[in-house]
Amino acid sequence: MKAAADILISGGTIVDGTGAPGRPGNVSIHDERLRLVAPGEDGPTASRRIDATGMVVAPGFIDLHSHSGLMILHEPRHEPKVRQGVTTEVIGVDGNSYAPFSSNDDLLAFVHLNAGLDGRPPIAFDWDTVASYLTRFDRQVSVNIAVLVGNSALRIAAVGWDDRPAEPRALARQRALLREAMEQGAFGLSSGLDYPPGSYATTDELAQLARQAASQGGFYHSHVRYTLGDRYLDPFREAIEIGRRGEAPAHITHFYHRLTFPGGPEPMLQLVDDARAEGLDVTFDAYPYEWASTRLLILTPMWVQAGGPLRTKERLADTSVRDRVRKELKARGQLFAGAGGLRDVRLGAFTRPDNLRWEARTFGELLDEVGGDPVDVLCDLLLDEDLGVSEVTPGPHTDGIRRFLRHPIGMVGTDSTFLGAKPSPRTYGSYPRILGQFVREEALLSLEEAIRRMTSAPADRLGLRERGRLADGLAADIVVFDPARVRANATYEEPRQFPTGIEWVIVNGSIVVEQGRHTGALPGRSLRHGRD
Numbered sequence: 001m002k003a004a005a006d007i008l009i010s011g012g013t014i015v016d017g018t019g020a021p022g023r024p025g026n027v028s029i030h031d032e033r034l035r036l037v038a039p040g041e042d043g044p045t046a047s048r049r050i051d052a053t054g055m056v057v058a059p060g061f062i063d064l065h066s067h068s069g070l071m072i073l074h075e076p077r078h079e080p081k082v083r084q085g086v087t088t089e090v091i092g093v094d095g096n097s098y099a100p101f102s103s104n105d106d107l108l109a110f111v112h113l114n115a116g117l118d119g120r121p122p123i124a125f126d127w128d129t130v131a132s133y134l135t136r137f138d139r140q141v142s143v144n145i146a147v148l149v150g151n152s153a154l155r156i157a158a159v160g161w162d163d164r165p166a167e168p169r170a171l172a173r174q175r176a177l178l179r180e181a182m183e184q185g186a187f188g189l190s191s192g193l194d195y196p197p198g199s200y201a202t203t204d205e206l207a208q209l210a211r212q213a214a215s216q217g218g219f220y221h222s223h224v225r226y227t228l229g230d231r232y233l234d235p236f237r238e239a240i241e242i243g244r245r246g247e248a249p250a251h252i253t254h255f256y257h258r259l260t261f262p263g264g265p266e267p268m269l270q271l272v273d274d275a276r277a278e279g280l281d282v283t284f285d286a287y288p289y290e291w292a293s294t295r296l297l298i299l300t301p302m303w304v305q306a307g308g309p310l311r312t313k314e315r316l317a318d319t320s321v322r323d324r325v326r327k328e329l330k331a332r333g334q335l336f337a338g339a340g341g342l343r344d345v346r347l348g349a350f351t352r353p354d355n356l357r358w359e360a361r362t363f364g365e366l367l368d369e370v371g372g373d374p375v376d377v378l379c380d381l382l383l384d385e386d387l388g389v390s391e392v393t394p395g396p397h398t399d400g401i402r403r404f405l406r407h408p409i410g411m412v413g414t415d416s417t418f419l420g421a422k423p424s425p426r427t428y429g430s431y432p433r434i435l436g437q438f439v440r441e442e443a444l445l446s447l448e449e450a451i452r453r454m455t456s457a458p459a460d461r462l463g464l465r466e467r468g469r470l471a472d473g474l475a476a477d478i479v480v481f482d483p484a485r486v487r488a489n490a491t492y493e494e495p496r497q498f499p500t501g502i503e504w505v506i507v508n509g510s511i512v513v514e515q516g517r518h519t520g521a522l523p524g525r526s527l528r529h530g531r532d
């Protein structure tokens with residue numbers, strides 16, 4: 001007699017995440033673990049059966065870049081992501097992790113500074129270490145969470161909020177904090193070199209931190225310093241150099257080509273190929289939409305944001321600072337640029353009643369209505385909304401998206417943000433768009449290969465041993481979708497649209513999506529590096 005299973009998924013095509021060809025087969029789930037059952041073999045009796053006829057059964061998707069580190073604690077069902085088939089996501093990205101913070105004042109200030117990116121939800125900010133932050137997710141959210149340690153958090157603790165070098169003692173302090181965080185289950189180091197105060201770190205400082213993470217089996221996850229050198233290849237060269245100098249795996253996150261770059265996408269990908277040929281462990285992720293999103297504050301120079309949110313607000317109110325900002329933006333050609341310039345920035349996440357009419361409208365529309373100088377309007381808006389405004393702007397060029405997704409080392413990370421009425425459509429549509437448009441309609445890559453980039457490749461990058469594949473004894477994180485119907489419905493105009501064709505999503509053996517509907521189940525937990 002076979003032991004009874006909790007769930008039996010039968011009749012589907014197994015695409016196991018390794019890139020191997022899909023094959024008929026059944027999957028049983030018992031005590032949060034999965035087992036493959038050959039088509040001819042008698043499956044176990046099961047209290048729950050899922051008929052997957054005509055469907056693909058695959059490992060749940062692992063998102064290498066998500067801005068849910070705070071928002072998921074407020075909206076734990078996490079529907080935009082789980083409805084896409086995501087079962088694990090990486091948070092603490094862009095240098096902006098919300099642990100470790102030994103000072104609660106610093107944590108709250110950091111949340112404030114980042115409000116336009118990661119939100120400022122009404123939750124209890126009652127953690128300090130990575131260990132205590134991780135417990136906030138266990139069995140309280142719908143997906144699994146893997147945490148990176150942002151170098152901004154390390155720098156706030158050891159150097160402070162200002163643009164200062166990290167002296168040897170401060171660097172040693174950062175390394176000690178990172179070591180402790182890694183021991184508690186973090187998966188590596190992140191940086192976001194457009195975001196102060198982490199952006200004040202030098203190449204060498206980051207290399208030494210990356211070395212620490214790598215010595216404990218972690219990796220370096222980098223939103224690069226886009227303003228560096230030629231603003232094209234130099235930012236990525238620095239990320240690779242940090243890996244080389246720190247003897248650390250280097251992962252370039254949201255790698256994409258913009259039409260404003262002085263060259264095409266090929267030289268960017270060549271950097272990765274050359275680094276790998278040299279023996280360096282360099283990888284990247286990309287998201288499949290043309291729309292980027294971040295906090296509106298990013299439009300101000302980094303020196304404006306030094307010293308933390310209160311100091312930032314003092315500067316934004318200062319007319320001499322505004323004059324200097326005006327000169328810098330003019331010099332960069334940013335002030336009155338045409339398509340894709342400041343006027344086209346779509347604004348979101350308003351909270352003041354008199355500002356709500358600007359929700360999901362462009363900066364240009366705002367400017368036309370209120371009149372006045374653009375820098376004054378920008379600074380007044382940031383002050384009025386206590387810094388918490390989000391923006392959506394043109395991002396990856398549409399041809400480049402395909403090139404990056406097809407590269408052999410490419411993985412998928414959504415860079416999803418959860419603020420405003422109209423976020424980037426990547427938040428709701430990334431995985432279904434790849435499966436529906438790029439795999440089925442354009443035949444850009446095979447289904448098996450696309451799924452590998454969403455599952456085992458990110459699992460291997462993270463060092464997750466029990467996820468990202470369908471094999472006996474592994475964790476039962478599973479998505480069942482209809483390959484003929486799967487499609488994204490999220491667009492720039494209407495981004496908050498759930499996809500079609502993602503029928504079942506199972507996290508740690510519990511059904512979270514049942515025939516396209518969220519069940520309300522919260523079986524997710526935080527994963528611990530080295531233990532999961």
Ligand SMILES: [Zn+2]
Nearest residue numbers: 094192223254
């Ligand atoms: Zn980023």
